[in-house]
Amino acid sequence: xxxxxxxxxxxxxxxxxxxxxxxxxxxxxxxxxxxxxxxxxxxxxxxxxxxxxxxxxxxxxxxxxxxxxxxxxxxxxxxxxxxxxxxxxxxxxxxxxxxxxxxxxxxxxxxxxxxxxxxxxxxxxxxxxxxxxxxxxxxxxxxxxxxxxxxxxxxxxxxxxxxxxxxxxxxxxxxxxxxxxxxxxxxxxxxxxxxxxxxxxxxxxxxxxxxxxxxxxxxxxxxxxxxxxxxxxxxxxxxxxxxxxxxxxxxxxxx
Numbered sequence: 001x002x003x004x005x006x007x008x009x010x011x012x013x014x015x016x017x018x019x020x021x022x023x024x025x026x027x028x029x030x031x032x033x034x035x036x037x038x039x040x041x042x043x044x045x046x047x048x049x050x051x052x053x054x055x056x057x058x059x060x061x062x063x064x065x066x067x068x069x070x071x072x073x074x075x076x077x078x079x080x081x082x083x084x085x086x087x088x089x090x091x092x093x094x095x096x097x098x099x100x101x102x103x104x105x106x107x108x109x110x111x112x113x114x115x116x117x118x119x120x121x122x123x124x125x126x127x128x129x130x131x132x133x134x135x136x137x138x139x140x141x142x143x144x145x146x147x148x149x150x151x152x153x154x155x156x157x158x159x160x161x162x163x164x165x166x167x168x169x170x171x172x173x174x175x176x177x178x179x180x181x182x183x184x185x186x187x188x189x190x191x192x193x194x195x196x197x198x199x200x201x202x203x204x205x206x207x208x209x210x211x212x213x214x215x216x217x218x219x220x221x222x223x224x225x226x227x228x229x230x231x232x233x234x235x236x237x238x239x240x241x242x243x244x245x246x247x248x249x250x251x252x253x254x255x
Contacts, residue, residue, distance in 0.1 A: 030071055030254035033063040033147070034195035036186040037076050037249045046078040046182030047248070049157050052218055053164070053172040053209035056228050057183055058154035059247050060103050060198035066149035070113055071255035073098045073139040075155055075248065078132050079121050081180035091123040094178045097156040098139040100147070101228075103198060108152045108228045115139035116158070121181070134184065144255070150198050154206070154228055155248065157181055172209060186249040195252075202230050203247060215239055 036059075038044075047057060075098065097116045102109035117140065122133040159178050164171040173179075188197045205212060205219055206228040213220040213231055220231035221239035233241040 030068065031065060032194045032251060032253050033065055033068065033070070034061045034192075034250070034252040036188065036192045036197075036247055037074065037251045038186055038191045044184060045246070046184045047219070047246075048080075048180075048182045049160055050174050050179040050181075051172055052207065052212040054205055054207050054212060054219075055161050055164075056099075056154040056156050056204070056206040057248060058152060058204040058228070059250070060106070060150065060152045060202070060204065060230070061252070062150050062196045062198055063147060063252065064195045065254065067146050068254040069144045070100065070141045070147055070252060072141065072251075072253040073100075073115065073153070074251040074253070075137045075139070076134065076184035076186075076250070077137050078134045078182040078184055079124055079177075079180060080132050080182065081121075081124055081177040090177070091121060092177050093118050093120050094181075095119070095158040096137055096139075097158055099154045099156070101152040101154070102148065103150040103152050106199065106230055108154070108204065112147065112151065113141050113143065113145055115141050121177070152204060152228075153250065153252070154204060155183055155250075172211065184249040185246045187245045188247050190245070191249075192247075197247060199230060201234060201245070202232055204228055205231050 049057065095116055095118050097114065099114045100112040102112060119137045122135050124133045157178055160174055163174055188200055207213060210216060210224065211218060213222055213224045215221065215238065217239045219241060220233055221236035222231050233246055235242045
């Protein structure tokens, strides 16, 4: 696995040095349906979207209590943005999207629910290049759609995707602040405390980049596929996560 401290926009996997607490969404939340989040007190790793041209990143999970209605999703994230010439980090906001799909024999099927939130991104560490700030991105769901026992979820950084369409030169090399957003990685089964993963050793990715999948892919050694697709994370000579157990750090909570 090519684990490295993120430098500029090149890093695909970044080392998170700061700790953060487990997510909370308030006293009105219902039972937790799935949880792979962890209060990190030691350095961990996070998956970048920019350098690897990842358009969507997620996992397939089995819920602890099917038939309930989704209220919230919480994604643990890391912000590595610090302008090279800046001494004071800047906070900002950007839209992110969280989508729940039906699991159709391992493929992402029809959309069950989707939440698009403008998320407040905390500033990185002032005066430190790529000074990491870790935070929870919370997605709220309206409606009352009962969830099946197994679902596939996907996380998107909206501005990265729209910029790639409008300005192809930005694909994988976006200089804007949201180009340095990462999703924190957890491990399975150790850190899955509620529910379980449907396909251990796999994550779901939508990408068109050989930096993500293939003989030099940082996520998977598997050949590039079309759309939001399941990829093995098993390691090869110069590809894969290096361990088959990395997954996004996510919590799904019922109404």
